[in-house]
Amino acid sequence: xxxxxxxxxxxxxxxxxxxxxxxxxxxxxxxxxxxxxxxxxxxxxxxxxxxxxxxxxxxxxxxxxxxxxxxxxxxxxxxxxxxxxxxxxxxxxxxxxxxxxxxxxxxxxxxxxxxxxxxxxxxxxxxxxxxxxxxxxxxxxxxxxxxxxxxxxxxxxxxxxxxxxxxxxxxxxxxxxxxxxxxxxxxxxxxxxxxxxxxxxxxxxxxxxxxxxxxxxxxxxxxxxxxxxxxxxxxxxxxxxxxxxxxxxxxxxxxxxxxxxxxxxxxxxxxxxxxxxxxxxxxxxxxxxxxxxxxxxxxxxxxxxxxxxxxxxxx
Amino acid sequence: xxxxxxxxxxxxxxxxxxxxxxxxxxxxxxxxxxxxxxxxxxxxxxxxxxxxxxxxxxxxxxxxxxxxxxxxxxxxxxxxxxxxxxxxxxxxxxxxxxxxxxxxxxxxxxxxxxxxxxxxxxxxxxxxxxxxxxxxxxxxxxxxxxxxxxxxxxxxxxxxxxxxxxxxxxxxxxxxxxxxxxxxxxxxxxxxxxxxxxxxxxxxxxxxxxxxxxxxxxxxxxxxxxxxxxxxxxxxxxxxxxxxxxxxxxxxxxxxxxxxxxxxxxxxxxxxxxxxxxxxxxxxxxxxxxxxxxxxxxxxxxxxxxxxxxxxxxx
Numbered sequence: 094x095x096x097x098x099x100x101x102x103x104x105x106x107x108x109x110x111x112x113x114x115x116x117x118x119x120x121x122x123x124x125x126x127x128x129x130x131x132x133x134x135x136x137x138x139x140x141x142x143x144x145x146x147x148x149x150x151x152x153x154x155x156x157x158x159x160x161x162x163x164x165x166x167x168x169x170x171x172x173x174x175x176x177x178x179x180x181x182x183x184x185x186x187x188x189x190x191x192x193x194x195x196x197x198x199x200x201x202x203x204x205x206x207x208x209x210x211x212x213x214x215x216x217x218x219x220x221x222x223x224x225x226x227x228x229x230x231x232x233x234x235x236x237x238x239x240x241x242x243x244x245x246x247x248x249x250x251x252x253x254x255x256x257x258x259x260x261x262x263x264x265x266x267x268x269x270x271x272x273x274x275x276x277x278x279x280x281x282x283x284x285x286x287x288x289x290x291x292x293x294x295x296x297x298x299x300x301x302x303x304x305x306x307x308x309x310x311x312x313x314x315x316x317x318x319x320x321x322x323x324x325x326x327x328x329x330x331x332x333x334x335x336x337x338x339x340x341x342x343x344x345x346x347x348x349x350x351x352x353x354x355x356x357x358x359x360x361x362x363x364x365x366x367x368x369x370x371x372x373x374x375x376x377x378x379x380x381x382x383x384x385x386x387x388x389x390x391x392x393x394x395x396x397x398x399x400x401x402x403x404x405x406x407x408x
Numbered sequence: 409x410x411x412x413x414x415x416x417x418x419x420x421x422x423x424x425x426x427x428x429x430x431x432x433x434x435x436x437x438x439x440x441x442x443x444x445x446x447x448x449x450x451x452x453x454x455x456x457x458x459x460x461x462x463x464x465x466x467x468x469x470x471x472x473x474x475x476x477x478x479x480x481x482x483x484x485x486x487x488x489x490x491x492x493x494x495x496x497x498x499x500x501x502x503x504x505x506x507x508x509x510x511x512x513x514x515x516x517x518x519x520x521x522x523x524x525x526x527x528x529x530x531x532x533x534x535x536x537x538x539x540x541x542x543x544x545x546x547x548x549x550x551x552x553x554x555x556x557x558x559x560x561x562x563x564x565x566x567x568x569x570x571x572x573x574x575x576x577x578x579x580x581x582x583x584x585x586x587x588x589x590x591x592x593x594x595x596x597x598x599x600x601x602x603x604x605x606x607x608x609x610x611x612x613x614x615x616x617x618x619x620x621x622x623x624x625x626x627x628x629x630x631x632x633x634x635x636x637x638x639x640x641x642x643x644x645x646x647x648x649x650x651x652x653x654x655x656x657x658x659x660x661x662x663x664x665x666x667x668x669x670x671x672x673x674x675x676x677x678x679x680x681x682x683x684x685x686x687x688x689x690x691x692x693x694x695x696x697x698x699x700x701x702x703x704x705x706x707x708x709x710x711x712x713x714x715x716x717x718x719x720x721x722x723x
Contacts (some may be wrong), residue, residue: 115652219666241633242650249633273632275625283670285621286633289608290643291670293634296607297643306600310590312642317588318556318564318601319608320638321718325710326703327627327635328605328612333691334707335557337430338700341691349679351534355598355606361671364664376648376656385653388641392649395640395718402717403636403710 106167107132109178109207111199112188113140116216116244120186121169122151123245127270128164133171134178141171151245158246158397160271175199176206184266186238188216196220197228204230212259212266214238218287221280222253236263239284240272246396248273251284289328299360301375302368308375324399421482422447424493424522426514427503428455431531431559435501437466438560440484441476442585447485449493456486466560473561473712475586490514491521499581501553503531511535512543519545527574527581529553533602536595537568551578554599555587561711563588566599604643614675616690617683623690639714 106129110121113135124131125148135141148169155161172178179185185203189196196215203213209231217225218239226232236254241247250272254260264274277284283291297311306314322331329341336344362368380388421444425436428450439446440463450456463484470476487493494500500518504511511530518528524546532540533554541547551569556562565587569575579589592599598606612626621629637646644656651659677683695703 219670241637247633247637249629249636251629251633273628275621275629275632277621277625279618279620281615281618281620282673285615285626285629288611288615288670288674289626289630290634290646291667292611292674293604293608294643294647294667295671295674296603300596300600300603301644303594303596305594305596306590306592308644309642310592311600311604312644313588314564314566314590314600315604315638315642316640317590318562318566319605320635320642321564321714322556322562322707322711323630323635324639324714325631326707327624327630327694328609329616329623329627329687329691330694330703331605332609333695334700334704340700342688345679345684345687349684352606352609353679355534355603356610356676358597359603359607359610364660364668369660369664372644372660373657376644379642379645380648385649385655388645389649392637392641396637398717398720399636399639399714402713405713 106130107182108184108186109133109182110186110188111135111175111178111203112190112216113144114188116240116242117186117188118144118147119151119242119244120188120216120240122148122155123160123270124186125167125169126152126155126161126164126245128161128167130167131169132178132182133169134173134175135171144171145169154393154397155245158401175202179203179207179211182207183211185211185213186216187213191217191219193220193224196225200225200229200235210234212236212263214263216240216244218284219282221282222255223280226255234259236260237280237284238263238267239286241286243393243396246393246400248400249286250274251277251286253277253280253284295362296359298364298368298372299362301371302362303360307378308372309379312379324403421445422497423499423501424448424497425501425503426450426490426493426518427505427531428459429503431555431557432501432503433459433462434466434557434559435503435531435555436484437463437470438475438585439501440482441467441470441479441560443476443479443482445482445485447487447493447497449487449490459486460484469708469712470560473716475560490517494518494522494526497522498526500526500528501531502528506532506534508535508539511540515540515544515550525549527551527578529578531555531559533599534597536597537570538595541570549574551575552595552599553578553582554601556601558708558711561708561715563715564601565589566592566601568592568595568599610677611674613679613683613687614677616686617677618675622693623687624694627694639718 108124108129110117110133121131213235215237222237226235233256239251241249250267267274332344333341423439423444425432425448428448436446528550530552537552541550548571554566556564565582582589647659648656
């Protein structure tokens with residue numbers, strides 16, 4: 094594999110975004126705001142027609158956060174074919190539906206037109222590298238690079254691949270975009286973050302099923318309790334601080350058994366029609382008449398405030 | 409039960425803090441900063457001697473956050489007996505060790521001196537109301553009121569009791585202190601927040617055990633991914649937004665089965681010596697030489713920045 098960093102400095106700074114739903118549009122706005130030209134492709138004529146306006150809204154949010162400030166914004170091109178989108182780019186971000194055959198068909202088309210050194214980064218949330226890479230002619234340039242929704246605001250990108258050089262290049266590229274990358278040592282369905290989310294939500298669903306608390310109360314407990322703290326301190330580190338001056342070693346020795354007892358008391362709910370009905374009713378009550386669009390706007394505004402404050406340079 | 413709110417307006421505004429370790433000191437600083445006089449008791453002479461200085465540090469953090477601003481600070485008194493601490497107060501916050509007999513012995517002593525209407529609020533994290541209330545002469549005035557560490561910064565207080573009037577009064581009192589209260593419909597070990605934390609940490613431990621990622625990478629994924637988002641949007645609501653325009657109903661219908669498959673793939677680790685050694689080594693690497701005190705100071709500074717930004721009134 095050639096030195097990607099050198100390639101990145103020499104080639105025209107164009108990237109491709111293949112698949113332009115929610116995630117692809119968000120990536121496009123992020124790339125553009127950091128001065129990259131973006132060539133896009135999507136099979137839907139409707140998505141292609143709306144894309145410029147949607148990306149414009151994302152760039153406006155990033156400008157409000159001063160992310161990429163001082164860079165001249167790149168240009169957005171909507172291409173009629175995958176081959177057109179991926180020619181002469183150094184990076185391809187793929188955001189197709191979560192289907193192995195759909196993604197593999199796209200990779201086959203990409204490989205007819207893209208340089209063998211160009212990185213193909215899949216945003217897949219639920220599929221794993223080894224399932225997706227099997228048909229690739231050049232699998233070393235293929236990585237999974239899972240963002241967290243919405244990708245232009247959430248810093249996390251989770252990386253997995255089989256070539257350390259490709260992963261190092263991915264880290265430096267995403268860091269240029271203000272992202273925080275983590276690397277998996279071993280691939281896993283759901284990577285890290287969605288496994289954590291699923292584990293937590295299972296117990297959140299269990300508490301609704303068991304009648305311990307309502308949906309809105311559980312969400313409020315999370316937002317004003319562990320969620321808030323986890324925006325600053327990770328779960329392992331929180332137990333280190335929970336161990337007092339003896340740290341996690343003290344915690345494990347003295348409270349390890351009670352933690353294991355707690356684990357044994359957690360639930361394993363199924364998403365039965367009855368539980369689904371309770372979840373839907375509970376979320377409807379929590380939304381209190383706010384539409385998805387309004388809730389998303391509130392989320393984004395909250396994330397922008399928190400991010401700006403959290404990651405501010407120390408006074 | 410008499411109307412607590414009326415009592416609260418008529419009596420001298422004094423509260424008692426029984427047990428003044430980490431949690432009791434934090435509560436004391438919060439009460440003082442909101443203008444209440446605080447009478448404290450702790451069995452340890454060392455804790456009694458250091459308390460004023462520790463509480464001073466907490467009040468300084470709250471002053472920096474402008475929490476309770478404009479109120480004249482109450483006075484702190486260290487009492488030599490439980491009876492002295494709880495006489496003529498309208499609120500008793502108990503923060504004794506997590507032992508049913510220890511707490512029950514304290515409640516017996518409280519009931520010899522405190523008015524039968526005075527609320528006894530236990531900060532217990534792992535015990536439940538019905539275990540603790542059995543020996544009380546006036547169990548209706550007893551509630552569990554679990555804060556999240558550190559209580560003077562973290563807004564969450566989780567409430568459970570058997571008297572709606574006592575719970576309503578608790579809500580209004582804690583809200584006066586800028587807290588966010590949630591109510592359990594049914595008591596549960598770990599209340600809501602620690603059940604969610606345990607569920608998430610179980611999978612975090614599992615990923616270390618399985619070699620999927622290192623401790624520091626898992627913590628980084630949480631802090632820059634789901635933790636950050638959960639500081640703004642709860643877990644149930646996040647799946648509502650993950651369902652696109654169809655919301656959680658669409659999500660459950662189309663992605664419910666894949667969520668159940670994910671649940672089935674999560675791990676059930678035990679805290680074996682080998683796994684504990686990996687956790688300790690991983691946290692030590694993540695701490696990178698920072699002491700517990702330094703890590704706590706970083707956590708507090710981060711929480712103060714995030715809280716100020718998140719809960720700022722809209723522009």
